[in-house]
Amino acid sequence: MEKDLERLKALRTIAPMNEILDHAEVAALAEGIGKAVLGETITQVIDDYRKQLLGDKSFAASMSHLSRQEITLHLVQELKDKLDAQDSTCLKKLINATGIVLHTNLGRAPLPDSAIRLIQEVNEGYSNLEFDLETGNRGSRHTHIEPLITRLTGAESAMVVNNNAAAVFISLNTLAKQRDVIISRGQQVEIGGSFRIPDIIASSGCTMIEVGTTNKTKPDDYAKAITENTAVLLKVHTSNYKISGFTEEVPLQDLVELGKIKNVLVMEDLGSGCLYDLSKIGLPHEPTVQEVIAGGADLVTFSGDKLLGGPQIGVIAGKKALIDKIKKNPFARIVRCDKSSIAALTAVLKLYMNPEKALAQIPALNMLALKEADLLLRAEELERQLQAALGERCQVEIVDVHDEAGGGSLPDVLLKGKAVSLTIDGLSANRLQELLRQEPIPIICRIVKDKVLLNVRTMSEKEFPLITQTMQNIVG
Structure with a gap:
């Protein structure tokens, strides 16, 4: 009661x-x-x-x-x-302290300043998205991007859609619907979110014909599988994993030669979409779009937000007659890009006109190119700021780490990096990681050996004062 x-x-x-x-x-x-x-x-x-x-x-x-x-x-x-x-739960800015440059869960490639400025400019008012300023008539959104892509890659024509899976889908749906697409068993990759190449091929209305084995596929495997119903020989670059040891795959040039003999199209899904020779910054060579076009592929598809360092976008480049057909596919409207994506990609591609400028101003490329000496200087500055603000309340130490490219790119490459480790008496590493994640501007980090690590490769020095203030708020 x-x-x-x-x-x-x-x-x-x-x-x-x-x-x-x-x-x-x-x-x-x-x-x-x-x-x-x-x-x-x-x-x-x-x-x-x-x-x-x-x-x-x-x-x-x-x-x-x-x-x-x-x-x-x-x-x-x-x-x-x-x-x-x-x-x-809303989309918000955060600090990536994981050392993974193209972190899929954190939005992949950060955009360069020129891209952000152009996005703002075309969104503040109206734009010529589909308006021809010369004739005064209706224009095409493809015209803003196509000349840049063709100039950079050597392709006859190009178009963009909202992601690379859409690029593969609409290409096959246009050129191979109700016909056969031949692909090596070793290239039937799964991309993010459990989407698989076989599912995309089936959804596009094509029949997938598997050839070879997981570790070995030879030119004769393709040749024997070709019939009157074969439309495309599809090569998929395994950008998110590597098979090593007793392996063999068919070079693009051999597929192109076979395609010419059999009158079958050759298409390569390059995935990561590299436009810059990564060997110039000390990384393993990754096939570039330019090389695929020069190798004779009829079509190549690739992502915009991975090694290219731009927005989420899917690019289709290749023979003009084929691109023109794809542009007329009704699905093209469903998967088309908005003005913000087009603006961002435009700005990024313009930077690639000068490779040195691209390396300096495209964040993803710049982060991948950072050397240990650069990272040590950055780590020492963060350590200095944290120690000055926190004193003995937090133990701060610079440690050696391995960073990654991420985003399904360069899967077998570990980048030598530096991190600042944090230890607070009476506060577990898991709890500190949780508190950092719950801040108004979250800091996403890793735990190694019961210490929170802030990998400096994926952070800019202008974020250091915010990190320091956040730690002051936590420590009290």
Whole structure:
């Protein structure tokens, strides 16, 4: 009976909705999210509070001793926590301290400043997205990108879609629907999100013909599989894994020669989409789009947000007659790019006109090119700032680490890197990692040997003051 009275008292002490809405902190929130959303959220908070009172006797007992004003303060805090939780699920900026340059879960390639400026410029007002300024007639969104891609790659023509899977899909759907596509068993890759090349081929309306074995495929395997119904010889660059040892794959040039003899198209899905010779920065050579086009492929598809260092986009480059057919496919409208993606890619491709400029200004390329000496200087600066701010409250140390390209690129390459390790007495590494992740601008990091590591390759020095301030907030 006493417990029921406590519960009843706590329920009766809840202030009316209008009184909560008039609270100074709540009124300030209304300016940001609007009264309608705020009212709905307050209703949810009050409903949750009532349910907790009815279901938890000890909670009801503790709340029954509070005044109406104190309960209002409790509900206001619950409201703020709920809104913060909702905000945390929104897309937001974060700091990548993992050392993985093209981290798929963190948005892959950061864009260069010129791309961000052009995105802002074309979105602030109107643009010539599909307007021909010379004739005054309707234009094509392909015209902004195509000349840049053809000039850089040597292809006759090009177009862009919203990602590389779409590029492969629409190419096969246009050129090989209800016909056969021949592919090596060793190249039936799975890309991110459990999407697999065999599924994309099937979805495009084609029949996949497997040849060779997982580790060995020879030219004769393709030749024997070709029939009158064969439309495409598909080569897929295994950019996200490597098979080593007793292996053999058919070079592109051999497939091109076979395609010419049999009058069958040859298409390569290059995946990572490299336009820069990575051997120039000390990394293993990765096939470039230019090399594939020069090798005679009829079509090549590749991603924009991996080694190219641009936005999420899929590029199709190759013979003009084939690209023209793909542009007319009804699916082209479904998978087309918006003005922001086109603007970003335009700016990135313009940087590639000068390879030195591309290396200096495209963040992904620049991060991949960083040497140990550069990283040590960066780590020493972060260590200095952290030690100056935190003193003995946090143990800070520079350690050797291995970074990665990520994004399904250069899978067998480990980059020598540097990290700043953090240890706080009385606070576990897992808890510190969690707190860093819950900050307004989250810091995503790794744990190695019970220490939180901040890999400096994927952080810019302008982020160091924010990292230092965040650690001060945590340490207190």
